[in-house]
Amino acid sequence: MKNYVTEFVGTFLFVFSIALAVAHAGALAPLVIGAALMCMVYMGGHISGGHYNPAVTLAVYLRGKLGLPTALGYAGSQFAGATLAAALAPIVTHQAFLVAPGTTDLTSALLVETLFTFALVLVVLDVATDDAVAKNSFYGLAIGFTIVVAAFAGGSVSGGAFNPAVGLGAAAAALDSAALGHAWLYLVGPLSGALLATLVYHLQHPSEAV
Amino acid sequence: MKNYVTEFVGTFLFVFSIALAVAHAGALAPLVIGAALMCMVYMGGHISGGHYNPAVTLAVYLRGKLGLPTALGYAGSQFAGATLAAALAPIVTHQAFLVAPGTTDLTSALLVETLFTFALVLVVLDVATDDAVAKNSFYGLAIGFTIVVAAFAGGSVSGGAFNPAVGLGAAAAALDSAALGHAWLYLVGPLSGALLATLVYHLQHPSEAV
Amino acid sequence: MKNYVTEFVGTFLFVFSIALAVAHAGALAPLVIGAALMCMVYMGGHISGGHYNPAVTLAVYLRGKLGLPTALGYAGSQFAGATLAAALAPIVTHQAFLVAPGTTDLTSALLVETLFTFALVLVVLDVATDDAVAKNSFYGLAIGFTIVVAAFAGGSVSGGAFNPAVGLGAAAAALDSAALGHAWLYLVGPLSGALLATLVYHLQHPSEAV
Amino acid sequence: MKNYVTEFVGTFLFVFSIALAVAHAGALAPLVIGAALMCMVYMGGHISGGHYNPAVTLAVYLRGKLGLPTALGYAGSQFAGATLAAALAPIVTHQAFLVAPGTTDLTSALLVETLFTFALVLVVLDVATDDAVAKNSFYGLAIGFTIVVAAFAGGSVSGGAFNPAVGLGAAAAALDSAALGHAWLYLVGPLSGALLATLVYHLQHPSEAV
Numbered sequence: 001m002k003n004y005v006t007e008f009v010g011t012f013l014f015v016f017s018i019a020l021a022v023a024h025a026g027a028l029a030p031l032v033i034g035a036a037l038m039c040m041v042y043m044g045g046h047i048s049g050g051h052y053n054p055a056v057t058l059a060v061y062l063r064g065k066l067g068l069p070t071a072l073g074y075a076g077s078q079f080a081g082a083t084l085a086a087a088l089a090p091i092v093t094h095q096a097f098l099v100a101p102g103t104t105d106l107t108s109a110l111l112v113e114t115l116f117t118f119a120l121v122l123v124v125l126d127v128a129t130d131d132a133v134a135k136n137s138f139y140g141l142a143i144g145f146t147i148v149v150a151a152f153a154g155g156s157v158s159g160g161a162f163n164p165a166v167g168l169g170a171a172a173a174a175l176d177s178a179a180l181g182h183a184w185l186y187l188v189g190p191l192s193g194a195l196l197a198t199l200v201y202h203l204q205h206p207s208e209a210v
Numbered sequence: 211m212k213n214y215v216t217e218f219v220g221t222f223l224f225v226f227s228i229a230l231a232v233a234h235a236g237a238l239a240p241l242v243i244g245a246a247l248m249c250m251v252y253m254g255g256h257i258s259g260g261h262y263n264p265a266v267t268l269a270v271y272l273r274g275k276l277g278l279p280t281a282l283g284y285a286g287s288q289f290a291g292a293t294l295a296a297a298l299a300p301i302v303t304h305q306a307f308l309v310a311p312g313t314t315d316l317t318s319a320l321l322v323e324t325l326f327t328f329a330l331v332l333v334v335l336d337v338a339t340d341d342a343v344a345k346n347s348f349y350g351l352a353i354g355f356t357i358v359v360a361a362f363a364g365g366s367v368s369g370g371a372f373n374p375a376v377g378l379g380a381a382a383a384a385l386d387s388a389a390l391g392h393a394w395l396y397l398v399g400p401l402s403g404a405l406l407a408t409l410v411y412h413l414q415h416p417s418e419a420v
Numbered sequence: 421m422k423n424y425v426t427e428f429v430g431t432f433l434f435v436f437s438i439a440l441a442v443a444h445a446g447a448l449a450p451l452v453i454g455a456a457l458m459c460m461v462y463m464g465g466h467i468s469g470g471h472y473n474p475a476v477t478l479a480v481y482l483r484g485k486l487g488l489p490t491a492l493g494y495a496g497s498q499f500a501g502a503t504l505a506a507a508l509a510p511i512v513t514h515q516a517f518l519v520a521p522g523t524t525d526l527t528s529a530l531l532v533e534t535l536f537t538f539a540l541v542l543v544v545l546d547v548a549t550d551d552a553v554a555k556n557s558f559y560g561l562a563i564g565f566t567i568v569v570a571a572f573a574g575g576s577v578s579g580g581a582f583n584p585a586v587g588l589g590a591a592a593a594a595l596d597s598a599a600l601g602h603a604w605l606y607l608v609g610p611l612s613g614a615l616l617a618t619l620v621y622h623l624q625h626p627s628e629a630v
Numbered sequence: 631m632k633n634y635v636t637e638f639v640g641t642f643l644f645v646f647s648i649a650l651a652v653a654h655a656g657a658l659a660p661l662v663i664g665a666a667l668m669c670m671v672y673m674g675g676h677i678s679g680g681h682y683n684p685a686v687t688l689a690v691y692l693r694g695k696l697g698l699p700t701a702l703g704y705a706g707s708q709f710a711g712a713t714l715a716a717a718l719a720p721i722v723t724h725q726a727f728l729v730a731p732g733t734t735d736l737t738s739a740l741l742v743e744t745l746f747t748f749a750l751v752l753v754v755l756d757v758a759t760d761d762a763v764a765k766n767s768f769y770g771l772a773i774g775f776t777i778v779v780a781a782f783a784g785g786s787v788s789g790g791a792f793n794p795a796v797g798l799g800a801a802a803a804a805l806d807s808a809a810l811g812h813a814w815l816y817l818v819g820p821l822s823g824a825l826l827a828t829l830v831y832h833l834q835h836p837s838e839a840v
Contacts, residue, residue: 005413013329020322020363026237027446032362035355042352043333046342047414092318092367108512112440119433123463132466137347137557137767142462145455152452153440157512203425204467215833223749230742230783236657242782245775252772253753256762257834302738302787347557347767447656528722532650539643543673552676557767562672565665572662573650577722623635624677 003048003070004077010040011052011081011165018166019089019097030151030160038144045128045139053163054078055190059121062198063129075165082169098179099159099170099186106185112158113189114196116150120162121197130205161186162193213258213280214287220250221262221291221375228376229299229307240361240370248354255338255349263373264288265400269331272408273339285375292379308389309369309380309396316395322368323399324406326360330372331407340415371396372403423468423490424497430460431472431501431585438586439509439517450571450580458564465548465559473583474498475610479541482618483549495585502589518599519579519590519606526605532578533609534616536570540582541617550625581606582613633678633700634707640670641682641711641795648796649719649727660781660790668774675758675769683793684708685820689751692828693759705795712799728809729789729800729816736815742788743819744826746780750792751827760835791816792823 017036021029041050049065051057054075061071086097101109123146127139151160159182161167167186171179227246231239251260259275261267264285271281296307311319333356337349361370369392371377377396381389437456441449461470469485471477474495481491506517521529543566547559571580579602581587587606591599647666651659671680679695681687684705691701716727731739753776757769781790789812791797797816801809 002414002416005410009332009410013325016325017329017359017363020367021359024364024366025240025362027448028237028241028362030445031241031448031451032359036359036363039329039333039352039356039359042348043329043336044414046340047336088321092321092364111508111512115433115436119437119459119463122429123459126463126467130466138462138560140348140352142459142560146459149437149441149452149456149459152445152448153437153456154444154512156444157440200425200429204422204464206422212834212836215830219752219830223745226745227749227779227783230787231779234784234786235660235782238657238661238782241661242779246779246783249749249753249772249776249779252768253749253756254834256760257756298741302741302784350768350772447658450655451658451661531718531722535643535646539647539669539673542639543669546673546677550676558672558770562669562770566669569647569651569662569666569669572655572658573647573666574654574722576654577650620635620639624632624674626632 004073006044006048007051007074007077008081010044010048010050011078012085014040014052015082015085015166015169016089019086020093022097023093023095030155031148033151033160034144034146034148036144037147038140041140041143048074049128050140052078052081052165053120053190054165055117055163055194056121056124058191059125059194059198060129062195063125063201065129078165079169079172082165083172086170086173096174096176097170098174098176099161099167100179100182101159101185102156109158109185110189112154113162113185114193116146116154117162117190117193118196118200119193120146120150121194122200125197125201126204158185158189162190164190214283216254216258217261217284217287218291220254220258220260221288222295224250224262225292225295225376225379226299229296230303232307233299233303233305240365241358243361243370244354244356244358246354247357248350251350251353258284259338260350262288262291262375263330263400264375265327265373265404266331266334268401269335269404269408270339272405273335273411275339288375289379289382292375293382296380296383306384306386307380308384308386309371309377310389310392311369311395312366319368319395320399322364323372323395324403326356326364327372327400327403328406330356330360331404332410335407335411336414368395368399372400374400424493426464426468427471427494427497428501430464430468430470431498432505434460434472435502435505435586435589436509439506440513442517443513443515450575451568453571453580454564454566454568456564457567458560461560461563468494469548470560472498472501472585473540473610474585475537475583475614476541476544478611479545479614479618480549482615483545483621485549498585499589499592502585503592506590506593516594516596517590518594518596519581519587520599520602521579521605522576529578529605530609532574533582533605534613536566536574537582537610537613538616538620539613540566540570541614542620545617545621546624578605578609582610584610634703636674636678637681637704637707638711640674640678640680641708642715644670644682645712645715645796645799646719649716650723652727653723653725660785661778663781663790664774664776664778666774667777668770671770671773678704679758680770682708682711682795683750683820684795685747685793685824686751686754688821689755689824689828690759692825693755693831695759708795709799709802712795713802716800716803726804726806727800728804728806729791729797730809730812731789731815732786739788739815740819742784743792743815744823746776746784747792747820747823748826748830750776750780751824752830755827755831756834788815788819792820794820
């Protein structure tokens with residue numbers, strides 16, 4: 001229960017910060033978004049793992065650190081938190097919160113979602129699940145700033161979700177059919193990136209049992 | 211005594227930095243404000259806890275980590291430091307330091323003050339009072355950057371106090387009746403956020419005695 | 421093998437982030453570039469050392485921490501990762517990724533490449549190879565933000581490689597003869613800086629055997 | 631010897647970064663300057679203490695952690711490093727590196743230099759000399775970002791030295807009589823701030839022998 005509360009609250013505050021940053025922080029929004037993830041990872045990492053992202057939960061499940069029912073509970077909590085935040089934010093911003101690619105070149109958008117989610121999940125696996133760096137203090141900084149980098153470098157191309165809960169939660173809250181039409185991008189890209197990261201993690205840790 | 215000195219000096223330097231950042235740092239002021247809190251938390255966290263905010267002190271008191279007379283002494287030191295800083299800053303900036311909502315939509319302003327103080331206090335409780343992460347080095351980074359996020363995402367809506375000492379200290383120093391008219395916003399929002407954070411912290415730590 | 425995978429993947433993601441940051445992050449690109457290095461150092465530092473830079477590998481080799489065949493394998497992995505990233509990035513950015521000095525004053529450009537690579541390698545040696553700070557959590561922050569500083573302060577002068585794999589990988593991917601004409605700058609500057617850093621490190625640690 | 635080498639090299643790279651950041655980093659120069667200090671503190675903190683500032687050295691001397699001849703050797707190394715950097719930087723920037731107040735209101739300038747050096751030195755004493763936080767990983771972050779805050783908040787008022795070696799090194803390198811005319815500001819302000827910080831540190835640590 002405490003894990004689901006943490007994933008729900010952390011994802012809610014993360015996505016609420018994204019929506020307000022997009023509306024109010026101008027060119028600095030990517031910094032705000034990644035910093036919000038960093039703070040939430042430090043808030044809840046020692047409780048639930050601080051995923052706030054079904055792509056991260058998928059990779060942690062594949063590493064054998066979470067059972068399937070728990071992983072599904074995590075994903076449900078994340079989608080619920082993201083959808084509530086996306087529904088609540090327009091009260092403050094007076095604009096719908098939508099995540100959408102900034103280009104019609106969907107190959108570019110998919111490449112960006114895939115490669116930066118790959119980076120994010122690989123960073124999570126290496127800094128937060130590898131016993132060689134247990135008890136480090138940098139895990140939130142590394143995870144959050146991977147999203148700072150991803151959002152500055154690729155956000156204008158793909159919309160910058162790197163997270164199915166962010167991409168779909170926004171669409172669900174807006175009941176926006178055009179936004180729902182991008183759902184595949186924010187599922188296929190991040191989940192492919194998570195699979196690739198899991199593969200590379202195993203190449204980096206050959207002696208570790210699967 | 212050393213705790214009150216630390217809370218007074220830390221809040222003074224934090225609020226003095228806010229006032230000068232607002233006057234001189236342009237669109238980057240939220241980064242400066244959160245960084246100032248981070249530095250002050252690292253300066254005094256191991257002495258007084260580094261609250262610098264009556265909403266944080268309220269939550270730590272409700273967690274049973276401070277007695278009521280000490281908590282009141284903390285709040286008094288914080289208000290004194292904030293008021294002195296707000297009175298001194300105009301010597302340098304040649305402008306009054308006022309904290310005020312940037313909108314007439316006070317529902318939005320109250321939502322922003324409440325939800326981001328909720329985030330701030332939840333981060334403080336989880337990174338600085340939970341034995342599971344004792345002796346970590348990230349507490350100041352997580353706390354300070356929650357204010358970076360809050361100020362970028364919501365500062366233009368609510369005025370960005372997230373702290374009764376900041377909101378009321380500025381008003382007190384300016385003896386400004388319009389500013390004093392916003393006092394309720396910077397009391398009700400942050401204190402509600404602190405109560406909500408205390409509740410969520412207990413849901414996250416069900417085995418911990420209250 | 422796991423070390424070469426880590427150096428290849430880390431350099432690939434670092435250079436891919438550089439190319440997209442240059443195209444999309446405007447004046448904030450140096451922050452994104454240094455943050456990308458920070459994240460990759462935290463991702464792979466405990467596996468391969470997280471060099472992603474032949475100048476760093478040279479210095480670590482000279483400190484006796486890597487054998488020559490391994491050092492050459494590191495450099496090969498780094499050049500391969502950088503070249504692949506530089507070749508792939510234009511699919512997203514629709515522009516060639518080239519690293520070139522921003523001035524015809526090549527003395528300035530060489531001074532910038534040399535002195536900031538000196539700073540970078542000295543930071544790496546002191547924060548990541550000195551037993552006095554073993555198990556610290558700041559090594560990625562210090563290394564990444566040295567590149568934030570270098571790229572903001574000197575990037576517009578020298579092109580801001582501070583890394584032969586970055587400078588030459590971009591040129592190789594573009595098969596651009598003008599870019600290849602700058603190859604000497606990104607070899608001589610960074611390698612000279614690495615030698616100078618190795619010398620200063622020995623002055624700082626006189627009791628340490630070479 | 632290793633301490634003087636570290637203070638000389640660290641101050642050189644810090645001031646060289648300042649000079650290039652002022653010339654090339656625009657409104658983000660304060661971030662670059664503070665980040666440069668952070669990186670240099672992490673580079674040399676475990677060797678010499680990473681002062682790079684005679685005001686810091688004065689306070690550490692007053693705390694009894696350094697003898698007088700050593701403290702003077704530190705200050706000499708710092709002035710030498712700063713002067714060399716200020717002399718070398720114009721080769722790259724094609725402009726003199728001068729530190730000067732941005733206002734004719736010298737009360738404001740002195741207040742800014744004094745109060746932010748007070749903040750800096752108090753942070754140094756509390757994060758880097760207090761046994762209660764021995765072996766922490768945040769000391770460079772806290773120290774460097776205090777200068778980020780100070781330079782954004784007060785740099786446009788006082789010139790933003792907070793360090794006699796920065797203020798006087800620039801003047802010495804330029805042999806600029808107007809700049810030398812500000813020398814008192816960068817001596818009186820930072821040294822007063824250091825004395826105030828030493829006093830507050832003793833109030834915070836009443837049981838500690840002087």
